[in-house]
Amino acid sequence: MATKKSVGSLKEADLKGKRVFVRVDLNVPLDDNFNITDDTRIRAAVPTIKYLIGHGAKVILSSHLGRPKGVTPKYSLKPLVGRLSELLGVEVKMADDCIGEQVEKLVATLPEGGVLLLENVRFYKEEEKNDPEFAKKLASLADLYVNDAFGTAHRAHASTEGVAKYLKPAVAGFLMQKELDYLVGAVANPKKPFAAIVGGSKVSTKIGVIESLLAKVDILLLGGGMIFTFYKAQGHSVGSSLVEEDKLDLALSLIEKAKAKGVSLLLPTDVVAADKFAADANSKVVPASGIPDGWMGLDIGPVSIKSFSEALDTTKTIIWNGPMGVFEFDKFAAGTDTIAKKLAELSGNGVTTIIGGGDSVAAVEKAGLADKMSHISTGGGASLELLEGKSLPGVLALDNA
Numbered sequence: 001m002a003t004k005k006s007v008g009s010l011k012e013a014d015l016k017g018k019r020v021f022v023r024v025d026l027n028v029p030l031d032d033n034f035n036i037t038d039d040t041r042i043r044a045a046v047p048t049i050k051y052l053i054g055h056g057a058k059v060i061l062s063s064h065l066g067r068p069k070g071v072t073p074k075y076s077l078k079p080l081v082g083r084l085s086e087l088l089g090v091e092v093k094m095a096d097d098c099i100g101e102q103v104e105k106l107v108a109t110l111p112e113g114g115v116l117l118l119e120n121v122r123f124y125k126e127e128e129k130n131d132p133e134f135a136k137k138l139a140s141l142a143d144l145y146v147n148d149a150f151g152t153a154h155r156a157h158a159s160t161e162g163v164a165k166y167l168k169p170a171v172a173g174f175l176m177q178k179e180l181d182y183l184v185g186a187v188a189n190p191k192k193p194f195a196a197i198v199g200g201s202k203v204s205t206k207i208g209v210i211e212s213l214l215a216k217v218d219i220l221l222l223g224g225g226m227i228f229t230f231y232k233a234q235g236h237s238v239g240s241s242l243v244e245e246d247k248l249d250l251a252l253s254l255i256e257k258a259k260a261k262g263v264s265l266l267l268p269t270d271v272v273a274a275d276k277f278a279a280d281a282n283s284k285v286v287p288a289s290g291i292p293d294g295w296m297g298l299d300i301g302p303v304s305i306k307s308f309s310e311a312l313d314t315t316k317t318i319i320w321n322g323p324m325g326v327f328e329f330d331k332f333a334a335g336t337d338t339i340a341k342k343l344a345e346l347s348g349n350g351v352t353t354i355i356g357g358g359d360s361v362a363a364v365e366k367a368g369l370a371d372k373m374s375h376i377s378t379g380g381g382a383s384l385e386l387l388e389g390k391s392l393p394g395v396l397a398l399d400n401a
């Protein structure tokens with residue numbers, strides 16, 4: 001069963017003078033000099049924090065960074081304090097730990113509207129184990145719990161799930177709510193016609209998403225590496241393209257399911273083939289039905305881009321997960337870039353466009369079109385699970401979930 005859309009509302013909570021434990025997902029990429037290379041997740045966390053500051057709350061921020069095993073200075077949240085302070089317009093204080101006496105003292109000195117960032121919650125193995133005693137220690141720091149960490153909502157960890165059992169009210173933050181509104185709400189009740197574009201490298205990682213979306217969409221466009229498994233299943237020669245031999249029957253059954261459900265399934269009719277998997281490979285456009293030996297399909301071709309674009313022109317809601325080709329190589333980025341531009345254009349015409357996490361988000365950002373979309377998810381794994389129709393433990397734990 002999909003996670004229900006409606007969760008306890010932050011706007012109904014009494015905040016003045018209250019200590020609020022806010023789980024955010026500040027898991028941002030850092031370079032070797034600890035510079036933040038993409039601050040999207042920090043910016044996405046700002047509206048909830050600003051609201052709390054504006055309503056006189058004492059804000060305690062908790063996040064993980066990376067996947068540390070024990071205390072690992074490389075994964076400290078300290079490098080984030082500057083950017084966070086800048087974006088919030090207040091000086092954020094940093095704690096050396098996330099539980100314990102020192103942290104309690106810092107919380108006690110927090111003024112109304114003050115913000116304290118706790119150290120990486122994954123420095124404790126109890127976090128990922130969802131240890132109840134650890135969750136109780138986190139809970140004891142505050143008067144209420146706000147979960148705004150959508151990117152981590154598919155993890156049943158102490159700070160994302162356990163703490164909600166001991167700290168009430170437990171409500172969703174604005175980012176969490178927005179993600180659910182789009183990835184659950186808009187997908188469950190789409191303005192029709194509703195199209196899904198699914199790409200990425202392998203069909204095996206997208207089976208759940210494709211099957212779940214087949215029950216909802218009018219049009220399904222497939223791109224990326226997974227299409228060659230469909231071609232091979234249909235008896236086409238695919239050269240040395242990526243193929244999952246053990247998924248040939250599955251590909252055929254998905255084609256049948258689409259037919260049975262009256263979904264218009266579009267596979268590219270031409271592809272850009274390369275003589276090696278490299279940015280400087282030689283390339284040529286070939287029909288999807290006959291990729292020469294020694295060549296591999298790395299992008300959808302121009303005829304397919306045109307027919308995909310025309311199909312999208314007829315829609316009112318579009319969800320996109322997974323790039324159309326190897327967009328990391330400029331030579332094979334046209335399919336992904338043109339689809340991103342098409343969605344940006346359609347957004348401007350009132351079409352709801354949702355980018356469901358992962359590499360498709362990176363592609364849209366690379367194309368400079370992030371601001372044009374109705375919604376860009378901040379969670380890869382979490383959005384995939386939602387689109388598969390699964391429930392997220394971090395959401396289920398909240399009041400009114």
Ligand SMILES: Nc1ncnc2c1ncn2[C@@H]1O[C@H](COP(=O)(O)OP(=O)(O)O)[C@@H](O)[C@H]1O
Nearest residue numbers: 200201224225297298322323325326358359360
């Ligand atoms: N034709 C292709 N052959 C091989 N890899 C591909 C092809 N098209 C796309 N990819 C790769 O798929 C990767 C993204 O796959 P995936 O992780 O499934 O998507 P997402 O992260 O959006 O869910 C990208 O790194 C991209 O280079």
Ligand SMILES: O=C(OP(=O)(O)O)[C@H](O)COP(=O)(O)O
Nearest residue numbers: 025027067151152379380381382
């Ligand atoms: O980056 C994250 O997920 P994502 O790469 O699936 O978007 C989240 O911060 C969750 O991190 P995790 O996969 O280490 O639990």
